[in-house]
Amino acid sequence: MSTHDDETPFDAYREAVDRPLTRLFREYGPGRLGWFASGMVANFVARMASLVPPLLLGVAIDAIFVGEGAFELPLVPGGWLPTARMAQFWFTIVAIAGSFLVVALCTWIYGVTANLFAHGVMHAVRVDCFEKMQRLDMTFFDDKETGEVMAVLNNDTQNLERFLDDALMNSARLLVMVGGIAGVLMYLNWHLAVVALVAVPAMAAFTVWFMRAVEPRYVRQRAAVGALNTRLENSISGVSLTKTTNSEAHEIGRVRQASRRLYEDTMAILRLSYVYRPGMELLAGLAFAATFLVGGLWLATGTAPGPLTGELSVGDFVVFLFLTQRIVDPLAEVSTIVDQYENANASSERVFGLMDVPAHVDDPDDPVDVTPVEGRVTYDDVSFSYAESEGRVDDGADAAFDESVVDDVSFEAAPGETIAFVGPTGAGKSTLCKLLLRLYDVRDGSIRIDGHDVRDVALSDLRSAVGYVSQDTFLFDGTIADNVRYGHFDASDEAVREAATAAQAHEFVADLPDGYDTRVGERGVKLSGGQRQRIALSRAVLADPEVLILDEATSAVDTKTELRIQQSIDRLTDDRTTLAIAHRLSTVKDADAILVLEDGAVVERGDHETLLAADGRYAQLWRAQAGDRETAAETLVDGSG
The missing domain is CATH 1.20.1560.10 (ABC transporter type 1, transmembrane domain)
Structure with missing residues (x-):
């Protein structure tokens, strides 16, 4: 009350x-x-x-x-x-x-x-x-x-x-x-x-x-x-x-x-x-x-x-x-x-x-110039909790809130590589990626892009270089074209159509009575979840960032559409650094490296074949999604699912 x-x-x-x-x-x-x-x-x-x-x-x-x-x-x-x-x-x-x-x-x-x-x-x-x-x-x-x-x-x-x-x-x-x-x-x-x-x-x-x-x-x-x-x-x-x-x-x-x-x-x-x-x-x-x-x-x-x-x-x-x-x-x-x-x-x-109210995440006094961005991303002993991000003092009143969401995570993604994050809900995958955009700032450690700490880079330069497609897709009340070009408002109609085609959105948009001039309603309520995700992906394609974050970007589409979108994503990520969060492991099995997170910490890392051979958490998740009911049940019992 x-x-x-x-x-x-x-x-x-x-x-x-x-x-x-x-x-x-x-x-x-x-x-x-x-x-x-x-x-x-x-x-x-x-x-x-x-x-x-x-x-x-x-x-x-x-x-x-x-x-x-x-x-x-x-x-x-x-x-x-x-x-x-x-x-x-x-x-x-x-x-x-x-x-x-x-x-x-x-x-x-x-x-x-x-x-x-x-x-x-x-x-x-x-x-x-x-x-x-x-x-x-x-x-x-x-x-x-x-x-x-x-x-x-x-x-x-x-x-x-x-x-x-x-x-x-x-x-x-x-x-x-x-x-x-x-x-x-x-x-x-x-x-x-x-x-x-x-x-x-x-x-x-x-x-x-x-x-x-x-x-x-x-x-x-x-x-x-x-x-x-x-x-x-x-x-x-x-x-x-x-x-x-x-x-x-x-x-x-x-x-x-x-x-x-x-x-x-x-x-x-x-x-x-x-x-x-x-x-x-x-x-x-x-x-x-x-x-x-x-x-x-x-x-x-x-x-x-x-x-x-x-x-x-x-x-x-x-x-x-x-x-x-x-x-x-x-x-x-x-x-x-x-x-x-x-x-x-x-x-x-x-x-x-x-x-x-102070803005703790702000531009540095003398930002470094990172343009042109190559796309090398480095996480060095990164830890984060929401309590410290607000400047709170831990008095023990809310220990669950104060505990680390990300705990001592390190990895490096070379330009053009794809790093995937998998793990149970609440493992810290989305938060880990949001730290790269400085939606929050790290508590300990550092995140670098092309060797520069992101806290030393102007926010506009950083966020122009990093594209983000969230699983929680948000569309403004406006036309489909308006939402695709959001953030790049001077993009031509042709560029909008090309981006939508690459994200497998053009086909359903073209079938609408008003096409790209169709109004999506508040929060995009007039479109399905899968359609909203494809519009969001089109927006990222149009932005053409050097680093791309995909936070379960195909979670709301059917398997057939997912396969088609995945082909587009593969082409999109071919020459850019990609951090991908996946619930469906099949979408990231070709990643250069896969990190398995639990409670904010990396418990396994390697490529798909290496992790399967290790027969650890990733292998259990893979078998569960592949339909092994017995293994899935064991996974749920021991809490790793």
């Missing part, structure tokens, strides 16, 4: 991120600050202009309608203002209309610039996250599941966009409105302003409490989103297995459990919000009621109540009522701003947690 305490190395990097939103501006603000500044200025002007109509209304009431005050405005020279009553009336109308026009124009400018800034940052963050993900070691993907990575790329970046687009600008609007209203009220009557603004310190303290209480809950909610995405992605990807094993109820239960966790974490946030939002509105409402009470008594009695002194005009009282009501809305929005801030803070931690 998943718990909130489940942690991975990725979570440790996330927790180490310091001031993530500040880092967001520091790393992604430069180059976009013009849009941000324009939006902030437009927002400021719009909010200040929105304060003009209430102020003009108060002045007009006192000077024009009541006739008890001067027609004067703060920061406006008296010579600019009309003196005749009707002129003052029309001036007020025009000024109010003009202020609303300024508000509309500046709000439009703010909306455009804020969105350009927010979406520009979101785009850059998403692309940088994906680029970082592409450069991470395979150990990261062994540990993290697809759904959680997708949550970072989609949900978390969207949270950042909402914060930059809405919360940030609303925060500025709040500060301007509260500051502007407070300034106007203090200018008109500072005694009554103290009453109107008395709730602001209480609101600030209430907000600080809410932010501290809600932050860890947002962190848990973001983790729950990732867990649910992972569960949904796994369930949808494995829907065929679910149906064929009658396990729909089991999958529904697992999704229900993950969704329940998200529900509970979300409700934990909302329970605080249910207290915070009404509390803020209550404080703001009490401030408005106090203003009306004190100001109303002041006007009704003609005397300042209590310790207050001075005079209060009808116009000033109307302005106070308008502006204290105006202050309620932005203060009540603090809860939404805090929600978006905390959500963005938790999301930015996850984004930068991903950014900070």
